[in-house]
Amino acid sequence: MGLNNGVGTQNAGSTGGDDGDTPGAKDLWTQTLEATRGGITPNDFNKWLGSIRFAAEINNAIVIAAPDQLTLDRVSSEYARPLQQAWRSVDPKARRLKFELWSRVPSDIRDMVGDPWAKIEESVAPAESKSDDTATSQTMSFDTLVTGPSNARAVGLGKRLAEGAPIPAGVIVVYGQPGTGKTHILKAIEAEAARHNDKRRMAYISAEEFMTRFVDGARSGDTRELQAFVKQNDLLMIDDLHWIAGKAKTDKAFFGALRSVTSMGGHVIITADAAPGDMVGLSKELAGEIRGAASVEVALPDNDMRKEIVRRHASLIARSTPNFILTDAMVDRVVAAIRGPGRELCGVLWSLQLETGYGELSPTPEMLETVIRRIAGEPRTPSLDDIKRTCMDLFVVSKTDIESASKVRSICHPRQIAMYLSRVMTDKSYPQIASAYKKKDHTTVLHAYRKIDKALKKGDPDTISEIDRVRHAIFDRMSGIDSGS
Secondary structure (H helix, E strand, O other), rough: OOOOOOOOOOOOOOOOOOOOOOOOOHHHHHHHHHHHHHHHHHHHHHHHHHOOEEEEEEOOEEEEEEEEEEHHHHHHHHHHHHHHHHHHOOOOOEEEEEEEEHHOOOOOHHHHOOOHHHOOOOOOOOOOHOHHHHHHHHOOOOOOOOOOOOHHHHHHHHHHHHOOOOOOEEEEEEEOOOOOOHHHHHHHHHHHHHHHOOOOOOEEHHHHHHHHHHHHHHHHHOOOOHHHHOOOOOOEEEOOOOHHHOOOHHHHHHHHHHHHHHOOOEEEEEEEOOOHOOOOOOOHHHHHHOOOEEEEEOOOOOOOHHHHHHHHHHHHHHHHHOOOOOOOOHHHHHHHOOOHHHHHHHHHHHEEEHHHOOOOOOOOOOHHHHHHHHHOOOOOOOHHHHHHHHHHHHHHHHHHHHHOOOHHHHHHHHHHHHHHHHHHOOOHHHHHHHOOOOOOOOHHHHHHHHHHHHHHHOOOHHHHHHHHHHHHHHHHHOOOOOOOO
């Protein structure tokens, strides 16, 4: 499946037109939704069509993403035909609509597009149907941003920028893996800065949109509109720098935009997926400007932050869906099952909200398991080696030690934890587990299992915490995530 991203074509998630005054595919999709609205009840429109998103143009097809299988099935069976008809009436290129489950879109394209549900699209639902609470829940502000060790420095810097506090660096780079909340930080800065000073000159633009608008302007021989938009700002916010990598002319225009803001004492804050020294595809001038910037990393959230993300977003959903209440056990289940970044945790909650019929039912553990299977797939069983090596890493013991007969607690205890989890997380027998640890018979494994099981049943907090920590680390190892110590 090839993404159509040549110069002058409609890119994934792009809003710009292909040439002259021709509307972009995303704008045409908005027109299609509006044309379809009249034939559907407002409740059904908001419930089903309000949940799907423009994703990308792939192989001359416009991919419309559904968050879950239930929405995809309903849209495909009941609304695909009128949507196709409305689309054909507005699209001069006669492209086709393709409805697809978001999780089935190739991962490289999903990474390029970002989370379509994180970008608030006012055209999807009628303005009059939005309550103040709903609008608040959709705002990317510092109030809705979960702050912790992984992003505290970036958030602190963002608040200083928003307040207008002195910051010597003219260019600031916030970098980190996709889905770690970098866009949320930018939008929160924008909202907070506007609250502090209505007269402050600000502009927010994604690097993708910058590129599209530059190409459109270059074609018509007039890039003054773009220059006016980005230049002479007190604060210029540019999202996803990687979009312009390898685009020489856009790179040059981008460099000019940075210099025009900083030369007048303003600030430019940029988000990127890589640290300044690891960025590739930039011109020598722009690369030098980025390496000379103040930079701060946003890392993946730890488990405490992940739980708070789930609770925070569940609370926001509950404002419009009052019976959307998750138990602590359900929160723990989401965090344990979804090992990706915060946006994937939110995806579970949005899908669960839809599973409840937007308030018709209260969420249940069974509904949650259904949603988790759709998003994460069927759970993989760890191998005995996965479990053994995870315990070796966490407790800092060697392979020789963990397979030895040593009774020293610093060696014996990790071995017992590993043997216990090997029994409960796999279908291996006691003799098979004993063989993996170079034991002649299974009595050592049986003793380890009974000892850890007894401590858990007694509610020993240290053992409960250790087992939980090792379980998470095992799933992280299986997912290729570095869980640290």
